[in-house]
Structures are given as C-alpha cells and as structure tokens.
Amino acid sequence: MTVWDEVVGQPAALDVLRSAAAAAAETVAGGPVAPGAMTHAWLFTGPPGSGRSVAARAFAAALQCERGGVGCGECAGCHTVRARTHADVHLVVPEGLSIAVQEMRAIVVTAARMPIGGRWQVVVIEDADRLTEAASNALLKAVEEPPARTVFLLCAPSTHPDDIAVTIRSRCRVVALRTPAAEAVADVLVRRDGVAPDDAGWAAQAAQGHVGRARRLARDGQARARRRAVLSVPASLTSLGACFTAADQLVSAAEEEAAALSAELDGPETEALERSLGAGGTGRGVAASVRGAAGVLRDLQRRQKSRSTRAQRDALDRALVDLAAFYRDVLLVEVGAQVRPAHPEAADDVRRVARVLSQEDALTRLDAVLACREALELNVKPRVAVEAMVVALRLR
C-alpha cells in the first residue's frame, strides 16, 4: 500500500503532489529540476472530511520516501512519517480552539534547521484556520523567506481570508480537494478497514463524503446510536416542551461525547507529565521544581479544557450536519427529485415531516440549522444556539 492510497477520491490533486514529490527527490539527488515543479509552501483546502490533513501527511511521507519520492509506503522514510515519529516532520495539531504564537515560534525555529535525514524539514499545520493573528505573523516570516530545505504544508477549509491570512495564502501553492464520491469512500472502507461492502456503502452515503465519519459509523455502534437519536429529532418537535427536551438531548449528547474523549486522554497525559516532572521526588531543588511544575500542570489543564470545548463543538456540529441533511431529504421528497437521500433509514420520518411542512417551511428550517452552525463558530453558547434552532424547527 503506497502512501497515496489513504487519499480518497482526489485524482487531480494526486497528480500534482506526485510530480512535486518526484521533483523534490530530484532536488535532493542534485539533479536538474523543472522550475516550479516543487515549492516551499502548500495550502491544502477542501470541505470537512475531504482529507486535507491526510493528503498533507501523504505528501510529507512522499517527501521523505527513500525511493525517489514515490511514496512507496514501505521504506523507513514512509513508515516513520506515517507513525508520526520522523525527526524531520513536525505536525502542528491544535487541540484547543486556536494555535498560539509560542507554539508557532518554536516550530519556526525548528523548521529553520537542516533536515537530520538529509531530505526536507516538513511542517504540517492542520487547521491553519485556527492560527491566532500573532501565530500567523510568526509563520508568515518563515514562509516569506523559507530555508532551502524546508516545506510548509498548511490545511484550511478554503482560501477565504477568514480561513487563512491573504499574505500567507499568496505565498502558497493551493491544492484544492473536493468531497469524495460515496463510491470512493465505500471502496476505501472495504479495502483498508475490512468493512463489509453493504455496511460500507451505507456508511459512505450516511457520512456524505466525510471519510472519517464514514469509518466511525461503520465501526462504532455508539456513533450509529447517536446518529439515530439526532435523526429522530425533527419529527418529534410537535410542542414547545418537546423542543426543549430535544435541545437538551442534543447538547447533552455532545457533552457526553467530549467527556468520554477527555476521560480517555486527560489522565494518562497528566500522569506522564507528572512523571517527567519527577512528582514525588525528594532532595534539594524539589521545592523549587515543584513550584515550576505547578505552572506547567496548569498549562496542561488549560489545554485539556480547551480541547474538550472543541470536541464538544465538533460533536454538536456533526449532529447539525445530519439535521441539515434530513431537511434536504425532506425537500427532495417534496419536489419529487430522483436523488439518493442522505438518510434512507429515516425515510418514514422524512415523509412524515414532508407532509406537514411546505417547501418554504423546509427551507426555513434548513436555514435555521445552518444559522446554528454559524452561531457556534462565533462562540455563542451551545445551549443557547441549539435552543434557538430547535424552536425554529418546531412543526406547526
């Protein structure tokens, strides 16, 4: 399996990345390279689930591939990048709501060093749209005057100035990914994850081209149960009381999902940090180091809290995407379009809601769901935003 097999349904982008990786290998070998074939800064854009960071990491692996940049998936270079242990590949993954300037400055300093493995220093910045303005400026300096063997791979939803600073965007070559076709998603679930073809087909359709979601739905019974609960919401909204119950369920489910993630990650992280700080040690200097350690621990707790907030928002956003698709299915029924619905298993509820709502009503409700997503992006309190939405979704 080559490193490119992870990149689902993106033939055009792969052509560009493959030839750039080959040119990069030529540069390392000291051979002649066509001008413009390789460049120091890349911006991977595409809708959520299109695999921006997957494509960036595949490219990073190909840049470190020992077999002429083909991304063979078998050499030590490819392996270590995929295992996230390659000394010259630095992954910046925001766990909170933003990437801080201190983190960016540290990365820029590391990136300026010569690559240990003799190929490239690669910095992959997932969710570059979460760079704070100061972090963005720190990165800009490095992107403007890149060291000879340093490559920056940035991922963001789009090239819009809200997602990436214009100054950085103008220095990057853009690789635009698209939502992969359901067939391509199903295919990779079968091939890579060993999912049965029928289950893979259902999950790919239900996840609407989002590869990670499709895999979770195919393999995680709790994810399927959460999705069923979300899809049962629209038909249940027959009274104001039912609206508030549904809002509470949507928010609580997201909180529980985030709490489960925190329970899994926070404990071991804190323990590892305490161990590395020598908790429980005795002797000279311990008191001083304990005082310093308290600050480091507080810092970790702050990041953990921020990650939990993000996880809660992401979970809620997934529910909203499912709800939006539900009202899209309602509209499909109303106009009699011969298009495959996103939620075939909710067909009964879709028809029931379609009988009650006019096309205009359904559109208004679709708008209410999308407005809720925007409100959450703007940091409106989840419960407030969801209650406002659910009341607007009520069946009259």
Ligand SMILES: [Zn+2]
């Ligand atoms: Zn390789």
